[in-house]
Amino acid sequence: MATVRILYATTYGHTAKVAQHLAQAIAAQGHRASVYDVATNPPSADLVAADAIILGSPVYQNRHLRPIHAFARQHRKLLNRTPSAFFSVSGVAASTRPAAPAMARKVVARFCVATGWYPSQVAIIAGAIPYTRYPPLTRLLIRWFMARQGGSTDTRSDDVYTDWAAVTAFADAVVRELF
Numbered sequence: 001m002a003t004v005r006i007l008y009a010t011t012y013g014h015t016a017k018v019a020q021h022l023a024q025a026i027a028a029q030g031h032r033a034s035v036y037d038v039a040t041n042p043p044s045a046d047l048v049a050a051d052a053i054i055l056g057s058p059v060y061q062n063r064h065l066r067p068i069h070a071f072a073r074q075h076r077k078l079l080n081r082t083p084s085a086f087f088s089v090s091g092v093a094a095s096t097r098p099a100a101p102a103m104a105r106k107v108v109a110r111f112c113v114a115t116g117w118y119p120s121q122v123a124i125i126a127g128a129i130p131y132t133r134y135p136p137l138t139r140l141l142i143r144w145f146m147a148r149q150g151g152s153t154d155t156r157s158d159d160v161y162t163d164w165a166a167v168t169a170f171a172d173a174v175v176r177e178l179f
């Protein structure tokens, strides 16, 4: 049985749901998975004991969140010598535009260079757009952004673009790397 740690940061909570889904998929394969919000519940030194480490962050203004960035940079040596994976949750990953996948990959590539951590596996996951929870200006901004991405511009609804089967497949791929 392997031990997998999943660490994430989030602003509106969707990345936490993706982290929990990964943990359930890993547990369903008979392994131990624990989930940490790095901003509020950072793991202690027992992190070292993990067989695999997964980090995840949403993208805001073309960057991953600071707590995950800081964690990856601080622990890059450990991460680079442990089977490790990164999932990036974004609006652009939900886009139908042909240029979108390259844009999403570029944000991840910049993150890897800036932190010095090169995960063995990366997943780019379409996130959620909870329009009704945004302050008015943010709602307008994201409506404009989603119009450009070919997504919904109906600000009365909260939209989830995540392909949960793809999240499960990513969890399975991380576990496969260990055996």
Ligand SMILES: Cc1cc2nc3c(=O)[nH]c(=O)nc-3n(C[C@H](O)[C@H](O)[C@H](O)COP(=O)(O)O)c2cc1C
Pocket: 009, 010, 011, 012, 013, 014, 015, 016, 058, 059, 060, 061, 062, 063, 089, 090, 091, 092, 093, 126, 127, 128, 129, 130, 134, 138, 142
């Ligand atoms: C203010 C704001 C800025 C955003 N900037 C980007 C961005 O630059 N690129 C992108 O692909 N998605 C962007 N998004 C979409 C988020 O990545 C998406 O909503 C994600 O699911 C948020 O995850 P969370 O609920 O874990 O915070 C932005 C969303 C908001 C509200």
